[in-house]
Amino acid sequence: MLAMNYRGPLRVRASQKPMPKIEHPQDAIVRVTRxxxxxxxxxxxxGSVPDTRVGMTFGHEFTGIVEEVGSEVTKIKVGDHxxxxxxxxxxxxxxxxxxxxxxxxxxxxxxxxxxGIFGYSHxxxxxxxxxxxxxxxxxxxxxxxIIPEGMDPDDAVLLTDVVPxxxxxxxxxxxxxxxxxxxxxxxxxxxxAAKCSWLFGAGRVIIIDQVDYRLEFARNYAQCExxxxxxxxxxxxxxxxxxxxxxxxxxIDAVGAEAAGNAMQxxxxxxxxxxxxxxxxxxxxxxxxxxGGIISIVGVYGPTDNLIPIxxxxxxxxxxxxxxASVKRLLPRLIEHVQNGVLNPKGLITHRIPLEEVSDAYxxxxxxxxxxxxxxxxxxxxxx
Amino acid sequence: MxxxxxxxxxxxxxxxxxxxxxxxxxPMKRRTNEEHLGYSWERPTLQPQTVEILHSNERPxxxxxxxxxxxxxxxxxxxxxxAFKKTENDYGHWLPLILADRINVVEGIIExxxxxxxxxxxxxxxxxxxxxxxxxxxxxxxxVAAILSYGVVAYFRAKKKRKHNY
Ligand SMILES: NC(=O)c1ccc[n+]([C@@H]2O[C@H](COP(=O)([O-])OP(=O)(O)OC[C@H]3O[C@@H](n4cnc5c(N)ncnc54)[C@H](O)[C@@H]3O)[C@@H](O)[C@H]2O)c1
Ligand SMILES: [Zn+2]
Ligand SMILES: [Zn+2]
Numbered sequence: 001m002l003a004m005n006y007r008g009p010l011r012v013r014a015s016q017k018p019m020p021k022i023e024h025p026q027d028a029i030v031r032v033t034r035x036x037x038x039x040x041x042x043x044x045x046x047g048s049v050p051d052t053r054v055g056m057t058f059g060h061e062f063t064g065i066v067e068e069v070g071s072e073v074t075k076i077k078v079g080d081h082x083x084x085x086x087x088x089x090x091x092x093x094x095x096x097x098x099x100x101x102x103x104x105x106x107x108x109x110x111x112x113x114x115x116g117i118f119g120y121s122h123x124x125x126x127x128x129x130x131x132x133x134x135x136x137x138x139x140x141x142x143x144x145x146i147i148p149e150g151m152d153p154d155d156a157v158l159l160t161d162v163v164p165x166x167x168x169x170x171x172x173x174x175x176x177x178x179x180x181x182x183x184x185x186x187x188x189x190x191x192x193a194a195k196c197s198w199l200f201g202a203g204r205v206i207i208i209d210q211v212d213y214r215l216e217f218a219r220n221y222a223q224c225e226x227x228x229x230x231x232x233x234x235x236x237x238x239x240x241x242x243x244x245x246x247x248x249x250x251x252i253d254a255v256g257a258e259a260a261g262n263a264m265q266x267x268x269x270x271x272x273x274x275x276x277x278x279x280x281x282x283x284x285x286x287x288x289x290x291x292g293g294i295i296s297i298v299g300v301y302g303p304t305d306n307l308i309p310i311x312x313x314x315x316x317x318x319x320x321x322x323x324x325a326s327v328k329r330l331l332p333r334l335i336e337h338v339q340n341g342v343l344n345p346k347g348l349i350t351h352r353i354p355l356e357e358v359s360d361a362y363x364x365x366x367x368x369x370x371x372x373x374x375x376x377x378x379x380x381x382x383x384x
Numbered sequence: 385m386x387x388x389x390x391x392x393x394x395x396x397x398x399x400x401x402x403x404x405x406x407x408x409x410x411p412m413k414r415r416t417n418e419e420h421l422g423y424s425w426e427r428p429t430l431q432p433q434t435v436e437i438l439h440s441n442e443r444p445x446x447x448x449x450x451x452x453x454x455x456x457x458x459x460x461x462x463x464x465x466x467a468f469k470k471t472e473n474d475y476g477h478w479l480p481l482i483l484a485d486r487i488n489v490v491e492g493i494i495e496x497x498x499x500x501x502x503x504x505x506x507x508x509x510x511x512x513x514x515x516x517x518x519x520x521x522x523x524x525x526x527x528v529a530a531i532l533s534y535g536v537v538a539y540f541r542a543k544k545k546r547k548h549n550y
Binding site: 007008009010011012013023024025026047050051052053054055056057072088090092093094095097098099100105106107108109110111112113116122123125126127128138139168171172273302303304319321323326359360361362363364367369370 | 416421439443447510512
């Protein structure tokens with residue numbers, strides 16, 4: 001089958017690989033109908049996640065038609081069209097039972113700090129992902145969810161990650177009615193976080209990035225204010241002034257390890273790998289939130305250390321909340337929101353690229369070419 | 385929910401200010417405190433290990449399910465095996481893994497060549513898209529690279545000449 005194949009930092013290609021097999025009685029094999037490239041894939045693409053092995057297939061956002069199921073699979077059957085949450089979760093461990101599906105203890109042998117994630121290096125379990133014609137889906141009774149009748153597969157594929165992550169970013173912000181929310185990062189996740197902040201009653205939503213077309217997109221899509229951090233002087237001072245010198249109630253980091261904006265962070269975090277990525281966005285978030293405020297982190301960082309002003313967290317009495325999104329926990333509510341037209345996920349999709357052109361697709365998304373917001377990959381056997 | 389079976393009656397005031405509503409993890413987590421009982425849940429069926437799986441030494445075993453892509457091999461595999469002797473808390477775990485990743489890239493090129501495939505690194509890096517959507521940027525980059533390499537060559541030429549003069 002055709003699959004994305006990682007060859008090294010900034011080098012990926014589509015090539016023939018063996019078909020996935022049932023390896024566990026709760027496995028299913030799906031024929032992939034849609035898959036996306038995510039900001040999280042860029043951390044792998046740039047070579048900054050330890051234990052990213054050459055030959056692996058990435059892709060943690062995908063939908064597919066069930067082709068085969070293992071002997072213990074009862075919740076889905078051959079022929080079902082399912083959306084597959086990016087977390088691999090057993091549903092049985094103490095953490096899954098508490099709905100921490102992003103923190104399962106039975107899906108990633110390689111790291112206790114990270115749950116299992118499709119196509120996300122061995123630090124997240126060593127699974128091949130969905131940027132392929134077929135994929136192995138473990139714990140098929142837990143994760144995969146039948147796409148509701150009438151739902152567009154383009155909406156469904158964004159329910160595997162972007163929508164729940166954006167929503168959880170806002171949810172973890174503990175937003176109260178009238179709160180000012182600042183979202184760092186106007187990628188798909190940040191834009192969705194800005195959009196969802198309104199659902200929790202935000203009084204004002206501000207998004208910060210440096211890519212003008214993304215800021216423009218965010219203004220329209222999420223009906224929020226949008227500022228280019230290269231044009232506002234020190235973003236922290238700007239936000240203080242914008243909030244009558246108080247700071248925002250809630251700051252959301254939807255950037256993660258690839259952050260720009262601070263040369264020292266970029267050099268130590270992205271070039272020299274002395275930190276687990278550049279921590280510029282979380283740094284700004286801590287310094288621009290008000291006293292007693294809340295920081296919500298969904299931007300992804302590596303497993304080692306980052307330079308952040310922890311002293312200010314202490315002195316300002318901040319609460320930091322962070323996690324990989326718990327997709328399964330949020331799906332019922334979010335499916336409702338999509339069906340009722342409250343959220344329009346597929347509105348984020350700007351590019352549909354054949355899987356054969358995966359090298360170009362990564363480049364376009366990574367370098368923000370051709371006004372790209374969210375690219376989806378269509379495999380030759382998608383069939384729809 | 386309480387899972388505490390122990391008796392704390394000998395500790396005066398034990399639990400008198402406990403407030404289940406004061407839970408900063410809500411709604412992320414529906415607290416059951418099952419983990420207070422330790423690693424004792426009924427585990428899923430165990431996936432047979434058909435390839436070498438390294439596991440963090442911060443857990444006693446391999447998880448019930450795991451990925452089997454790209455098992456450790458070659459020199460990078462040897463380094464990965466050593467890395468997994470160190471905890472996730474230790475640089476001695478993560479830095480060797482990054483080193484192994486870089487060595488693995490070279491192994492990948494050798495593997496490609498062995499199987500008669502010369503990797504097209506320009507195509508793999510998506511330069512076609514860069515050429516289509518960012519020609520100016522690409523040309524600028526190429527020009528800078530050309531000037532730099534010209535500078536380097538000129539420097540060494542000049543040095544060589546000077547050597548002759550001495
Ligand atoms: N927690 C989760 O479950 C989860 C799920 C999906 C994605 N993520 C993470 O969310 C982050 C965003 O994902 P995405 O797909 O939107 O990625 P993306 O790369 O498309 O977007 C990131 C944006 O941040 C901008 N940016 C860079 N530095 C900045 C700064 N200092 N301040 C403000 N903006 C800055 C970039 O220009 C870019 O537009 C990534 O780190 C990704 O790994 C987390
Ligand atoms: Zn993602
Ligand atoms: Zn679990």
